[in-house]
Amino acid sequence: MKAASITPVAVVGPTASGKSALALDLAERLGGEIVNADAMAQYRGMDIGTAKPPPAERRGIPHHMLDVLDVTxxxxxxxxxxxxxxxxxxxxxxxxxxxxxxxxMMYIQGLLDDWEFPATDPRVRARYEEQLAQMGPLALHRLLADVDPAAAATILDSDGRRIVRALEVVELTGQPFAASAPTIGEPRWGTAILALDREREELDARVEARTAQMFESGFVEEVAALCEHGLRNGRTASQAIGYTQVIAYLDGRLGLDEARERTFFGTRRYVRRQRSWFRRDHRAIWLDAAAPGLLDDALQALSQVRE
Structure with a gap:
């Protein structure tokens, strides 16, 4: 049950928009603590590739739901x-x-809209996972497009795990994958949703700079070390953007420049999907992440929500 005077805050938006910095500023001002909603930042050791704030930069503010999973x-x-x-x-x-x-995106919506997830069937999932291994994600994505075009339009053709899940849900329920999505209504706990965005060209430049910084800061070495702890066998961790490409480099299937380039393009595609997804949420209060008074804008938006 929510304390009457407390409004949780969700800071959402595309990769490289500046969410972490604003969240820290808000936590300092509101006496709050951070709850991570980045799927891959849950993994221990996946630090550089997820732009996880290092402990020294967390300003002494507790961070939850970080480093809670092994890569396997x-x-x-x-x-x-x-x-x-x-x-x-x-x-x-x-x-x-x-x-x-x-x-x-689905982590945010699942949490705030109290999503009740369709049941799974290990036999059905195993069959599609076998097809994924044999056909590859692109071919399986075409199969999804045949049975559920709407789901295929929202799932990247490189995201094998989500493609498998969508096919499983369609087969088990006889309905489109979207039919299992929650209804967008009052967010749990009365959470205020602040969404950050920037001009497309600026976001692209920030993604490119972030990608370059990753590779200059030991990203390849991070992935190599995680491979020693089973990253290649991790069903979800190994599919993270950047990690997939570096594994291919380590295995000799890509050159280093190509791995870096594919990481950038994959991240940029993901950013486009994030912007489109969050724009559909009418509850979100949109803020210009490039505004010099971003924190003040966010606090003003929160004061209006609370009135």
Whole structure:
């Protein structure tokens, strides 16, 4: 149950828009704590490739739902929703403002709209996973487009795991994948949703700069070390943008420049999907992440929500 005077805040938006910095500023001003909503930042050791704020840059503010999984474990929206929901309830009971921050679209919606997920069938999933291994994600994506064009339009043709899940849901329910999505209504706990964005050209430049910085800061070495701990066998961790490309480089299937380039293009495509997804949420209060008074703009927006 939410304490009457506390409004949780979700800071969402595309990769490289500046969510982490604003979330830290808000946590300082509101006496809050950070709840991560980036799927891949849950993994221990996946630091550089997820732009995870290092401990020294967290300003002493507790961060939750970071470093909670080994790379061999499978991350799911359902497991995240349960764990993050429990964490948020605990913060509210303690009188602390939860600052939910991340760009993983289904994680945000699953958490804030209390998504009840369709059941799974191990046999059906195993069959599609076998097809994925044999055909590759592009061919399986074409199969999804035949049975559920709307789902195919929203799922990247490189995202094998989501393609498999969509096909599984369609087969088990006999309905389009979107039919299992939650209805967008009042967000749980009365959460205020602040969405950051920038001009497309500026976002592209920031993604390009971030990608270059990753590779200059030891990203290849990070991936190589994680491979020693089972990254290649991780069903979700190994599919993260950047990690997939560097694994291909380490295995001799890509050159280093091509791995870097594909990481940039993959991230840029993901940014386009994030912007489109979050724009559909009428509850979001959009802020210009490039504005010099961003924190003041965010606090003003929150004051209006609370009135």
């Amino acid at each position: 474990e499978t991350a799911t929206v359902a497991k995240y929703k349960a764990a993050a929901g429990e964490m948020i309830e605990g913060l509210l009971e303690a009188g602390t403002t939860p600052i939910i921050v991340g760009g993983s």
